[in-house]
Structures are given as structure tokens and as C-alpha cells.
Amino acid sequence: MLPVNEAERIILDLVQVLDAEKNSEIVNLENAQGRILAKTVKGKLDFPHWDNSAMDGYAVSYADVKDCSEASPITLKVVTEIAAGDRPKTKIKPGQAARIFTGAMLPEGADAIVIQENTIREGDQVTILAAPHPQEFVRHQGAFYQAGTPLLEAGVNLVAPEIAVLATAQCTQLSVYRRPRVAILSTGDELVTPEQTLLPGQIVDSNQYALASFVANNGGIPVKLGIVPDQPEILKNAIAEAIESVDVVLSTGGVSVGDYDYVDRILAELGGTLHIRSVAVKPGKPLTVATFANHNCLYFGIPGNPVSALVSCWRFVQPALKKLSGNNNYQPHFVKAITRHDLKAGGKRETYLWGQLHLVDGEYEFTLAGGSHSSGNLINLAQTNGLAIIPVGQKLIAEGEEARVMLID
Template identity: 55%
Template sequence: MLPVKDAENLILNTIEPLTETEPVTLDAVAGRILAQAVTSELDYPHEDNSAMDGYAARSRDLSSASPDQPVTLEIIEEIPAGVSPRHPLQTGQAARIFTGGILPLGADTIVMQEDTQKDGNQVKIFSAATVGQFIRKQGSFYQSKQPLLPSGIKISAPEIAVLAAMQCREISVYCPPRVSIFSSGNELVNPEDKLQRGQLVDSNQSALKELVKAQGAVAIPLGIIKDEPDLIKSAIAQAISSSDIVISTGGVSVGDYDYIENILTELGGTIQINSVAIKPGKPLTFATFPNCYYFGLPGNPVSALVTFWRFVAPAIKKLSGQKSNLTPTFVKAKTQQELRSGGKRETYLWGKIEAIAGEYEFHVAGGSYSSGNLINLAQTNALAILPIGTKFISAQETVEVMLIS
């Protein structure tokens, strides 16, 4: 069995990012990975503007201003946001200005309105002002043609706001990986089928499809394949010829009906991993083909999800062209219950994590704890990790926790 960290490193060192790109519009860029660094022809801010509601003025006119001896200035115009100033300021003049308003020529400071008193077309200023006070200078946040967003990042709402503000209308992104998914097992039926005695509903394919889509990849569900070597071989051959990654569940252990590893070899694949020292999820297969990667996950529902979160999601991220934040996020938390494991494999116990008084607390899921029981997996958001050799962690002790949402 390969240690968990070694398996992670082997997988990520093997994956080669896709290189095909496509241009997309701003409306279609969410969740995509930037293929090229983005620049803009605009400065940001576009022009000198006010960071406050108040008055634009000349700082040298206000050097003597104080609460006891205010300076009186003539108000020559009003400048709301989006309106171009009409007059340059002369000595003894000010302009009423609002947040975002463009600074008029001659002005070099902003006095916030709390330090002023308006009287008709005049304003009393009760404090001195320094050059540049409350002014957002043109290009102070970003200068045109400089790198704006780097390649290899996943685009979400903040980046979309930046792209929109800087009028980046067409963005080059990597084409998303195509991920085929199938489940194997004679006992499996679809969720909409009538359940007969001895049968099991295939929940893995539904869950994995959504997890794949959440990584920004294209999910291609292939359905349930019966435990017949010819059917499995045909399905895998078709999938590896048309996909960047293939994910199957079931058929990778050592049972009489577990054919997948032999079939992968027959089809020209190289088995890189066939078991990992992880619980749940020991029978994990990772194989490589010239133009495709294959993940054979365990059939037990919790095992399938844990191995996806731990190994497959990072692989999809790297294949997609993402350059950072590939691996899961780990934090330290105090467990609120005793945690136990056999100690022979790195053990992942699912539950909930929450921040209480500045510290993370982990609550292990209640009910029967089994890789075949996905019922108590609902609403969980973290996995507590017990290293190899650790059989027991007391309540209130610190434990490493992997975030899964």
C-alpha cells in the first residue's frame, strides 16, 4: 500500500495540464481557468477622484484653517460621480464633490464634509488639509498594460468584477477536461428504477457527476456497467478514447468480479497505483494512458467520495491548468468527541467543523460509522485525519482536519 502523501505526489507529478484554449466572454468566464495573463488598456482609477463626500480645494488655501479660525471658500460648482468638472479651481475657490467625483484642475486635496459648514455659495473649512488627502490617484490601484490577473487562476466573482471594471470583454481560458464516469456492479440500479431484493441504488455516479462539475470539468455519465469483462472492456475503451479522465467505482478490489485492473493493462494502460494506505478507500487504482488518466475508486459510497476529495479533485484542478491551491485545505481543530482508528492506515473520519471563539471545533458524524453508510455523510464539511499508528484521540485534543466544502 502506498502512503497517502506519496500517492498524492505521484498523481500530481504524473498529471500534465491540458493546453487547448478558447476565448470566452465575461458572461461565460465563471469557474474557468485563465490561460493567459490578463492586461487592460485602462488605468484604475481611471482618473483622479474623491474618496469622500466633501469639498475639492487647494491645500495652500487651507494651511491656516482651524476650528477657531475657519477659512471661507467660494463654491464654484458641484461634481457628482460620473460628471466631468467644468471649471478649474482658482485661489479661494472650492468645488462640492461626492465620492467618486472627478477632481477638478487646480485641486490637490479633499476636505470631508464633516469638517465644513456650507453657507449659500460659500463653505467654511475648519481644518487644514494635506496634499493628496482623500484623493484616489489615477492608476494608483492599477496601471494600464501591466499584469492584471495571472494565468492559471480559477475565475470567481471577485475576478469577474475586476475583468468587468477593466472592460476585458474576451478572455482566454483553458478548455475544461472531459471526465467520463461509470459504476460497475451487477447489484446496481439507477435511482429511478424499481428496487428489487438484493439490489443497490447507484448513488456514486450522481455524486461524482456533481463533484466533477464543481471542479469546472465536463462530466460525462456513462451509466452502470454490469460485471462482465467484455462489457467493462468496451466501456473503458470507449471512455479513454474520448475523455481526459475516466472515473469508475467498484471492481478494483480483489473479489472474483473485480476485473478492471486486468482490463486496463490489456488496453495498454500503466497501473501507477493499485492500493493506498487510507481508510476508507484502500482499493484505489490510478492508471495512465497516452491521452487519458484513469481513476478506479472503491464502490462503497463514502470510500468513493473520500478518495475523490483526496486524490481526484486535485488531479482535475491540475489537468485544468490551475497552478495553485491544488491540494485540499488542512486546518487544526479540537475534536469534541473521541476519535478511534485501527492505526494501520491513515484514517479519515467525517463530520462538521465550525469556528467557535476563534478556534475550530470538529464534531464527528453521529450514527453507525461505516464506508457503506452514506446517510451520516449528509451535511458534513470536513474529515478528521488520524495518522498511521494513531489509534485514539481524546475529546478536546487537537486533530488535523481536511475541509471538503
């Protein structure tokens, strides 16, 4: 069995990022959510686009008001009013001011903003009760971004903040990586679909649905191949078809040491190189990772138990899929958290216990999911957002102690 970190290193070394020239497409900004930039974006506009006010108040010449105070106020004549979206038509001369609102363009001759709380307005006169600092509350053109410089780098995942930046910069056509295609197949004569009547001894194939959701949430296109029976030739044909048409294959079941576990042998018959056969992790010890000389496809054979399947995906498949997709931020994320329950393990394998991570008064706390932590118990996996890790050689992390927790996206 390989240590977890060694298995992760091998997998990520095997992943070849999609070629940005051959595997990209142009999308409109409206369709860019969740996509990965294939080319660095450079904007054509400064931001702010022009000098503007950061507050409601009065645009003034600093030289006019620099010495004023509540004890020694200065009165200026208000010669214009500028709302957001207006283009100023009046130049501010000595002894004058402009009523201005947040976001409005600064008029010529003004170089500071006096907030309205520090003024008294009477007709077309405004009395300044406190001197602003030089350039106070003025957002200068290009202070946040200069046109022609990199705005967003290739490899960035486009979500709400990035979409807002691109919209502001009027970058509406974007080069993004294509979505990797991921085949999902479930092996086992005992499996039935959720629509079928469940007979004694049968098991509902939840993995097909869980993994399709997992793939879609991580930027891939799930290709559901359904249930494949424990018949070597049928399974071999299904795997052969999959590795020719997708970037990644996820098969569940058939990778342990049972009489009906054929996957590793079939992969070898298809010319596959098996890089990983098992990992010192619980749950999810049986893990097959293979590549093929004639196919640019990465194969993951993961356990059939539904919890083991998802833990394997979160720990090993997710970073691989993100890296393949061109996402720069592909490494798993870990935090330190105070556990609110005893965390127990056998000590021989790195153990992952699922539960909920909360931020309480600036510190993370981990609450263990209730019920049995069996790889066959899918029920208490609901609402999981973190996996607490018990290292090899350790059997207990006591309540109140600090634990390392992997975040689940």
C-alpha cells in the same frame, strides 16, 4: 499500500496540464464564471481611471487649508458641484472649493478632500474646521493598477472578485482552458438507477450522480456512462471506449480483491501502466491509478462504497482534476481545528472522519458527523465540509485537542 502523501505525489506527477495553445477557447465575460484563464490578461485602462474622491465632502487646494483648525477655521467659496459620473468643468482657484461626492472625478486645482463632517456650509460658502492631510481621500489614477501590466495571471480561477476586476478593466473576451471531459462508470450487477424499482439485494447507484456533481463543481464536464455489469468483456469495451474519448476516467467498484473485481486486469490488457493499487487510507484503501501509452487519459478506479468514493475523490482526484484544468491553486487545503468530539481510528491507516468545520471567534472548530462512520453510510455525509485526519500510528484525538482538517470545496 502506499502512504497517502506518496500516492498524492505520484498522481500529481502523472498529471499533465492541458496545453494552453491547443486546449483553450475564447469566452465572453458573461460565460467566464468558474473558468480557468489560459492566458495572462493585461488591461488597457488605469485603475482608478482618473483621480477621484474617496469620500463625500469638498475638493480643495491643500495650500488653502493646511493651517486651519476648529479654533482657526477657513472659509472657501463653493464654485461647483461634482457628482459621480460628472466631468468637472471648473478649475479650483485659490480660495475656492468644489462640493464633491464619493467616486466623483477630482477637478483641476484640487489635491485634497475635506470630509463633510469637518465643514459647515452656508449658501455658497463652506467653512473648513479641520485641515486634511496632503492628498487625503484622493484616489489617484493608476494607484491600484497600471494599464499594460499583468492584471490576472494564467491559471486563475474566475469567480466573483476576478469577474468584477475584468469587468472594471473592460476585458470582455477571455482565453480560458477547455473543460476536461471526465467519464463516470459504475461497475456491479447489484446496481440499479434511482428510477428503477429496488428489488431485494440490489443497491441504488448514487455514485453516478455524486461523481457527476463532483466533476462539474471542479470545472470538468461529466460524461455519464452508466452502470456496467460484472462481465469482463462488456467492462473492457466500456473502459476502452472511455479512455479514447475523455481526459479522465472515474470508475467505481471492481478494484478490490473480490471474485468479480476485474478492473486492474482489464487495464493491463488495454496497455495500461498501473501506478497505484492501494493506499494506506481509511476509507478508500482500494485505489487504482493508471495511464496509457497510446491515450492521453488518467484512469482512477475508486471504491464502490459511496463514502469511500467521495473521500477518494476529495483527497486524490480533486487536486489532479484542478491541475489538469490549468488551475494554479490545485493543492488540497488544510487547517488546524479544535475538535468537539473524540476522533478515533485503528492506527494502521491514515483515517479521515467527516463532519462540519466552523469558524468560531477566529478559530476553526470541527464537529464530527453523527451516526456511524461506515463507508457504506452515505446519509451522514450530507453537509460535510471538512475531513478530520488521524495520522498513521495514532488512535485518538481527544475532544478539545487540535486536529488537522482538510477543507472540502
